[in-house]
Structures are given as C-alpha cells and as structure tokens.
Amino acid sequence: MNDNILRQNIIDELEFEPSIDAANIGVAVDNGVVTLTGHVSTFAQKAAAENAVLSVKGVKGVAQEIEVRPFGANVTADDEIAKRALHTISWNTVVPDGAVQVKVQDGWITLTGKVDWQYQRAAAFAAIRYLDGVLGVYNNIEVKPHASVPDVKKRIEDALKRNAEVEAKGIEVTVSGGKVTLDGKVHTWAERSATVRAAWAAPGVHMVDDRIMIV
Numbered sequence: 706m707n708d709n710i711l712r713q714n715i716i717d718e719l720e721f722e723p724s725i726d727a728a729n730i731g732v733a734v735d736n737g738v739v740t741l742t743g744h745v746s747t748f749a750q751k752a753a754a755e756n757a758v759l760s761v762k763g764v765k766g767v768a769q770e771i772e773v774r775p776f777g778a779n780v781t782a783d784d785e786i787a788k789r790a791l792h793t794i795s796w797n798t799v800v801p802d803g804a805v806q807v808k809v810q811d812g813w814i815t816l817t818g819k820v821d822w823q824y825q826r827a828a829a830f831a832a833i834r835y836l837d838g839v840l841g842v843y844n845n846i847e848v849k850p851h852a853s854v855p856d857v858k859k860r861i862e863d864a865l866k867r868n869a870e871v872e873a874k875g876i877e878v879t880v881s882g883g884k885v886t887l888d889g890k891v892h893t894w895a896e897r898s899a900t901v902r903a904a905w906a907a908p909g910v911h912m913v914d915d916r917i918m919i920v
Contacts (some may be wrong), residue, residue, distance in 0.1 A: 706737070706762070706763035708734040708735065708736065708737070709734075711734050711737065711739075711761070711763045711764070712732055712733070712734040712739075714761050714762075714763070715732050715734070715739060715758055715761050715764070716732055718757050718758070718760065718761050719732070719754060719757055719758070722753060722754075722757045724749070724750065724753045725745070725750050725753050725754050725757065726745060726746065726750065727754070729743045729744050729745065730742070730743040730744075730745065730754060730771060731743045732758075736765070737763060737764060737765035737766070737919070738765055738766045738767070738768065739758050739764055739766070739767045739768070740767075740768040740770060741754060741755070741758065741767065741768070741769055741770060741771050742770045742771065743771055743772070744771060744772040744773070744774045745771055745772075745773060745774070746773070746774060746775055746776050747773060747775070747835070747837075747839070748773050748834055748836075748839040748840060748841060748842065749834050749835045750773075751769070751771045751773055751841075752834055754771060755767055755769050759894050759898070760894075760895075762893065764894050765894070765919045766919075773812075773839075773840040773841065775837075775838060775840075780812070780838065781812070781837055781838025782838075783809040783810060783811070783812070784809070785838070786809045786812065786814065786836060786838050786839060787807050787808070787809040787814075789833075789836050789837075790807045790809070790814055790832075790833045790836060790839075791807050793832045793833055793836065794807070794829055794832050794833065796832075797828055797829070797832045799824065799825055799828040800820070800825055800828050800829050800832070801820060801821075801825065804818050804819060804820050804825070804846075805817070805818040805820070805829045805846060806818050807833075811840070812838055812839060812840035812841070813839075813840055813841045813842070813843065814833060814839055814841070814842045814843070815842075815843040815845060816829055816830065816833075816842065816843065816844050816845060816846050817845050817846060818846050818847070819846070819847045819848070819849050820846055820847075820848060820849070821848070821849055821908075822848065822908070823848055823905035823906065823910060824905075824906070825846075826844065826846045826848060829844070829846060830842055830844045847911055848883070848909070848910060848911040849909070849911070850882065850883035850909040850911055854880045854881070854882070856908075857880045857883075857885070857907045857908070857909055857910060858878055858879075858880045860906075860907045860908070861878050861880075861885065861903055861904050861906075861907050862878055864903040864906060864907070865878075865900060865903050868899055868900075868903060870895060870896050870899040871891070871896055871899050871900050871903070872891065872892075872896070875889045875890050875891060876888070876889040876891075876900055876917070877889050878904070883909050883910055883911040883912060884910075884911070884912040884913075884914065885904045885907070885910050885912070885913050885914065886913075886914040886916065887900060887901065887904060887913065887914065887915050887916060887917050888916045888917065889917050889918075890917065890918050890919075890920045891917055891918075891919055891920075892919065892920065893919065894919060897915070897917050897919060900915075900917060901913055901915050901917075
C-alpha cells in the first residue's frame with residue numbers, strides 16, 4: 706500500500722476512535738512503519754492510539770514517540786499513584802493476591818513480581834493504565850516456567866492450527882526453556898498478533914521473541 710494512503714487511513718482511524726483526542730498526534734509512515742509523535746493527556750490515550758494504528762491494514766510496525774502531558778497544574782504525587790495502582794490491582798480477580806509489586810517514579814509505574822500465566826501479567830498492566838497521573842508503565846512481571854519444552858511447542862503449534870486468523874504453515878516455533886522464538890511470514894499485523902497471543906497462552910512461557918515478518 707502507498708505510504709500516503711496508509712498515513713491518511715491511520716489519521717482517519719485515530720480521529721474515528723472516540724477514546725483518543727488526536728488533535729496533537731503526528732503521523733509519519735515509511736514503508737509501512739508508522740511513527741507517532743506529539744502528545745496526549747493520559748497514558749490510556751497513548752496506548753489506545755497505538756492499538757488503533759495497529760488495527761489499520763497495511764501497518765507493519767509502530768514507533769511510539771507520543772508524550773503524556775496531563776492537563777492542569779496539579780500533578781498527582783508518586784505515592785498517591787502507587788496507592789491507587791495497588792488498590793486497583795487488588796480488586797482485579799485475575800491477578801493473584803500479593804503477586805505484583807508497584808514502584809512509581811516521576812509518574813512512571815514499574816510492575817514486578819511473578820505470576821503463573823501471561824494473561825495475569827497483561828491484566829495487571831490493563832488495570833492501571835487508566836489511572837490519573839500515569840505517564841508510562843514498565844511491565845517487568847515474570848511468568849513462572851512450569852511446563853516441558855516439547856509440551857509447550859506442541860501446544861503452541863496446535864493453537865496456531867486451530868486459529869482461523871493464522872496460516873500456521875508459514876510459522877516456525879522454537880522453544881528453549883520458557884523462551885519461544887517465532888519465525889516466518891504473515892500478511893497482516895492481526896495475523897502476527899494472533900500468533901504472538903497463541904505463544905503467550907502456552908503454560909510456562911515467560912518470553913516471546915517475535916521475528917515474524919509482514920509481507
């Protein structure tokens with residue numbers, strides 16, 4: 706797809722998404738790779754902008770350079786953000802009690818700890834991204850390994866075969882310990898994302914090296 710057409714499609718998508726104020730977001734496209742610049746008022750908008758761009762057909766990658774600039778003169782204190790983050794995570798039934806620790810510095814939250822599944826790690830991140838005053842999140846939560854290599858590889862390959870979005874023949878899965886490496890070629894970002902989700906869904910996976918190319 707022509708970069709100029711793709712850029713306009715992305716701009717239209719950002720303006721269409723009601724959760725994003727796209728007035729101060731800049732979009733540049735080079736051979737299907739999108740660079741987002743400018744600023745938004747919340748971290749949630751920054752995350753939503755990236756997700757909106759990735760949903761556009763023809764996008765091969767995103768360089769996220771948007772700044773979070775909260776409205777108003779009153780900046781939420783780090784200790785208040787930490788209290789709210791811990792409280793919000795504790796109310797999430799998906800995240801095990803006491804499994805996640807929170808550190809906040811200059812509005813940036815760092816999550817640490819260990820959980821059994823990737824979806825629990827993702828849930829902790831999702832729980833706090835809408836908090837007031839958050840400028841960014843480092844998700845350093847680890848996933849505990851608890852499955853054999855052959856079992857992990859087979860589960861992922863079987864999941865890819867079941868997934869209607871993925872052409873499984875074009876994907877090569879390699880497992881070393883709890884690390885999964887994905888190689889191959891797909892046609893869309895959605896197909897690539899579905900493949901990565903399938904890898905993360907296997908028990909014991911604590912890292913996914915995504916080397917899949919969009920062609």
